[in-house]
Amino acid sequence: MTTxxxxxxxHQPRKLKVATVSLAGCFGCHMxxxxxxxxxLELIEHVEFDRSPLTDIKHVGHCDIGLIEGGLCNSENVExxxxxxxxxxxxxxxxxxxxNGGLPAQRNHLDLGEILQxxxxxxxxxxxxxxIPNDPELPLPLNKVHPIHEVVHVDYFxxxxxxxxxxxxxxxxxxxxxxxxxxxxxxxxxx
Amino acid sequence: xxxxxxxxxxxAGLRRVAIDPVSRVEGHGKVTILLDAQNRVQQVRLxxxxxxGFEKFIxxxxxxxxxxxxxxxxxxxxxxxxxxxxxxMDRVLGAHPVTPTAEKLxxxxxxxxxxxxxxxxFFHLSSPDLLxxxxxxxxxxxxxxxxxxxxxxxxxxxxxxKFGQEVIRVTAGKxxxxxxxxxxxxxxxxxxxxxxxxxxxxxxxxxxAGDAVTIAKQLHAQNPALYDSFGxxxxxxxxxxxxxGAMDLxxxxxRARDASGKIFLDGASDQSYLDLMEEEVxxxxxxxxxxxxxLGRDVGWYRVGPLAxxxxxxxxPSPLAEAERREFIAWGRGEPVHAxxxxxxxRMIEVLHSMEVIRDLLADPELLDGxxxxxxxxxxxxxxxIEAPRGTLIHDYRVGDDDLxxxxxxxxxxxxxxxxxxxxVRSVARQFLDGRELTEGLLNHIEIAIRAYDPCLSCATxxxxxxxxxVVLQGPDGTLVDHVLRSPxxxxxxxxxxxxxxxx
Ligand code: SF4
Numbered sequence: 001m002t003t004x005x006x007x008x009x010x011h012q013p014r015k016l017k018v019a020t021v022s023l024a025g026c027f028g029c030h031m032x033x034x035x036x037x038x039x040x041l042e043l044i045e046h047v048e049f050d051r052s053p054l055t056d057i058k059h060v061g062h063c064d065i066g067l068i069e070g071g072l073c074n075s076e077n078v079e080x081x082x083x084x085x086x087x088x089x090x091x092x093x094x095x096x097x098x099x100n101g102g103l104p105a106q107r108n109h110l111d112l113g114e115i116l117q118x119x120x121x122x123x124x125x126x127x128x129x130x131x132i133p134n135d136p137e138l139p140l141p142l143n144k145v146h147p148i149h150e151v152v153h154v155d156y157f158x159x160x161x162x163x164x165x166x167x168x169x170x171x172x173x174x175x176x177x178x179x180x181x182x183x184x185x186x187x188x189x190x191x
Numbered sequence: 192x193x194x195x196x197x198x199x200x201x202x203a204g205l206r207r208v209a210i211d212p213v214s215r216v217e218g219h220g221k222v223t224i225l226l227d228a229q230n231r232v233q234q235v236r237l238x239x240x241x242x243x244g245f246e247k248f249i250x251x252x253x254x255x256x257x258x259x260x261x262x263x264x265x266x267x268x269x270x271x272x273x274x275x276x277x278x279x280m281d282r283v284l285g286a287h288p289v290t291p292t293a294e295k296l297x298x299x300x301x302x303x304x305x306x307x308x309x310x311x312x313f314f315h316l317s318s319p320d321l322l323x324x325x326x327x328x329x330x331x332x333x334x335x336x337x338x339x340x341x342x343x344x345x346x347x348x349x350x351x352x353k354f355g356q357e358v359i360r361v362t363a364g365k366x367x368x369x370x371x372x373x374x375x376x377x378x379x380x381x382x383x384x385x386x387x388x389x390x391x392x393x394x395x396x397x398x399x400a401g402d403a404v405t406i407a408k409q410l411h412a413q414n415p416a417l418y419d420s421f422g423x424x425x426x427x428x429x430x431x432x433x434x435x436g437a438m439d440l441x442x443x444x445x446r447a448r449d450a451s452g453k454i455f456l457d458g459a460s461d462q463s464y465l466d467l468m469e470e471e472v473x474x475x476x477x478x479x480x481x482x483x484x485x486l487g488r489d490v491g492w493y494r495v496g497p498l499a500x501x502x503x504x505x506x507x508p509s510p511l512a513e514a515e516r517r518e519f520i521a522w523g524r525g526e527p528v529h530a531x532x533x534x535x536x537x538r539m540i541e542v543l544h545s546m547e548v549i550r551d552l553l554a555d556p557e558l559l560d561g562x563x564x565x566x567x568x569x570x571x572x573x574x575x576x577i578e579a580p581r582g583t584l585i586h587d588y589r590v591g592d593d594d595l596x597x598x599x600x601x602x603x604x605x606x607x608x609x610x611x612x613x614x615x616v617r618s619v620a621r622q623f624l625d626g627r628e629l630t631e632g633l634l635n636h637i638e639i640a641i642r643a644y645d646p647c648l649s650c651a652t653x654x655x656x657x658x659x660x661x662v663v664l665q666g667p668d669g670t671l672v673d674h675v676l677r678s679p680x681x682x683x684x685x686x687x688x689x690x691x692x693x694x695x
Contacts, residue, residue, distance in 0.1 A: 022218075022219070025266075026262075026263050026264060026265050026266040026269075027217050027218070027265065027266040027267055028262075028263070028265075028266020028267075028269065028367045028368055029266065030266065031266045031267060031311075031366075031367050032266075032366070032367050034311070034315065034352070035353075035356060035366055035367070037349060037350075037352075037353040037356075038346070038349055038350065038353070040334075040338070040349065041338060041342075041346070041349075044335050044338060048335075049333065049335060053214060053215065053216070053217070054215065054315065054316075054333055054334055055214065055215075055332075055333040056214045056215065056329050056332050056333065056635065056638075057214075057329070057330075058211065058212065058214065102263070103260060103263040104244075104263075106248040107244040107247065107248045110244075110247060110248060115244050115247045118247055119244070119246065119247060124465060124587075124598075124600055125465050125468070125469050125470055125600060125602075126469060126470055126471075126472070126479075127469050127470065127471040127472075127488065133472060133473070133474050133475065133476060133477055134474050135238070135474050135475035135476075137221070137223055137236075137238050137475060138238065138475070138476070138477065161263070161368060162266065162367050162368070165366075191365075191368075
């Protein structure tokens with residue numbers, strides 16, 4: 001039996017390019033993403049990873065989706081975030097840290113100078129003569145930890161600390177199918 | 192004295208090469224290399240570039256919040272911080288030891304954690320280097336590449352990690368950042384339904400964990416010249432062991448061996464860590480450098496984690512893993528194994544051990560029933576030490592009569608390995624990079640050495656630094672959000688009137 005060649009070339013959908021990064025986060029959001037478990041085998045049929053802690057691509061290229069974990073605690077975070085905004089059509093704030101600073105923002109009510117003094121000046125168990133790191137290779141800390149929407153436009157917010165794996169799955173499958181992502185009851189939570 | 196290749200004698204005029212960010216590790220780090228005109232390596236440093244200040248803002252919080260808060264130090268090993276803090280708070284409350292049921296539930300959670308973290312590290316992060324080659328195509332070197340080329344191996348890795356995460360979920364309520372342990376005990380039993388769910392797959396997981404050990408072992412056997420020498424150097428090794436010398440990842444006494452394998456510190460109480468070790472700060476990284484006080488900074492540093500634990504203990508108290516330990520020890524032919532890549536092999540032995548422990552615990556009826564909480568006479572101070580996936584993790588607290596934390600000191604696993612990781616990358620730089628034109632593949636060799644330690648750079652970033660500071664934050668519409676300057680006197684000032692641009 002001969003198979004008929006299709007009249008028109010079949011449409012091969014292009015894979016979505018996804019980049020991910022952890023700014024001032026704990027990687028828990030990335031872990032929750034990986035908690036889609038064996039569904040990752042299906043995901044990679046539709047998605048290609050660009051810069052991410054899971055790949056060795058060090059600079060973000062042009063992408064469909066950028067997932068941002070973590071808020072902004074130093075100048076480097078700000079540069080990386082702006083670079084992601086520039087390169088990603090859709091930018092997503094993932095988790096409490098990206099959305100409102102999260103736990104690292106607990107330091108916002110403290111004076112940065114005082115924290116420095118405490119950590120390096122009067123701590124138990126430190127060698128005599130220890131001084132505060134001051135090398136130009138180290139990025140500048142910000143006075144406060146900021147959520148990312150204060151610096152760039154954000155298209156979607158995925159709440160939770162971390163958002164559940166099913167929320168990642170629903171969000172990405174909705175986008176892949178061309179639907180407006182809709183988490184709905186149960187996937188929208190804040191702990 | 193300074194360490195070889197840590198600081199170039201004459202940095203002016205040297206060429207700088209940076210690996211930024213170090214990828215396929217957890218957290219934020221970079222490596223800088225300084226080369227002279229002949230491409231001879233003059234300086235190599237692993238910098239930890241983030242700070243978060245956890246130790247400081249935990250002060251002033253109620254003690255019962257702490258085991259939940261500190262999980263946010265690290266999303267890969269949250270349970271380690273959760274349990275180290277809970278153990279310290281047990282002491283603070285005088286609720287020590289906790290009930291047998293509570294301890295067993297915590298152990299179950301912890302061994303589930305070790306297993307999922309080790310599986311993630313080996314399969315999702317490191318296996319591309321080991322399976323495809325150190326300078327293989329950069330676009331292949333990730334978990335997606337492994338799924339395509341070796342679907343069998345990748346799938347077992349994904350399922351092992353899933354099982355570990357499920358163990359955490361049934362004991363802590365959530366896979367990431369749950370709430371199982373509380374100061375003085377645990378907040379719930381294991382349900383029969385959850386136990387049965389896990390028991391169903393337990394034998395399969397033990398078998399796959401055994402397969403993982405076989406993969407790691409074969410890598411060494413196939414290329415001993417590379418695997419034994421890559422990033423290798425001699426060092427002391429430190430870990431907790433059970434009082435009888437058995438491997439124990441949840442609790443024990445501090446033991447250390449020197450580079451020849453001789454035990455020189457043993458049976459030390461975890462409460463006495465400050466008598467044993469101190470931390471040094473170097474200006475070029477936020478991560479501190481701990482060492483044993485008795486030996487001093489130059490020779491008192493040590494390695495922690497799987498390589499140290501598998502060789503520090505006298506035996507592993509589960510049969511399959513113990514048989515593998517013996518094979519590992521035999522590989523050293525009477526000498527301790529110092530090879531950096533042997534971390535992977537040791538780590539897989541621990542996956543097998545953890546899985547055996549989990550299977551035994553699941554069969555124990557005490558997890559389903561029995562007292563969960565202990566009370567006692569409050570002492571106000573406590574140290575909690577645990578063997579986290581990456582090594583010895585120390586939490587130390589003081590709590591006031593008003594229940595608020597007044598002091599918090601953390602030494603996380605990766606910090607203990609700070610000197611060791613720097614030694615490893617310098618060893619690789621000497622062996623592979625020196626005098627050569629640097630390529631992406633050669634630079635990946637440096638990262639492979641770092642990855643072997645499975646560093647958790649997020650955990651290690653609780654300290655803060657001071658540098659010339661001038662940072663401007665603008666909103667999407669160009670409005671000034673924040674502008675911070677450091678005055679010449681070192682004071683931090685907000686200046687919302689005179690913005691200057693951030694470096695583009
Ligand atoms: S939102 Fe929670 S899980 Fe995500 S990075 Fe922040 S602390 Fe970690």
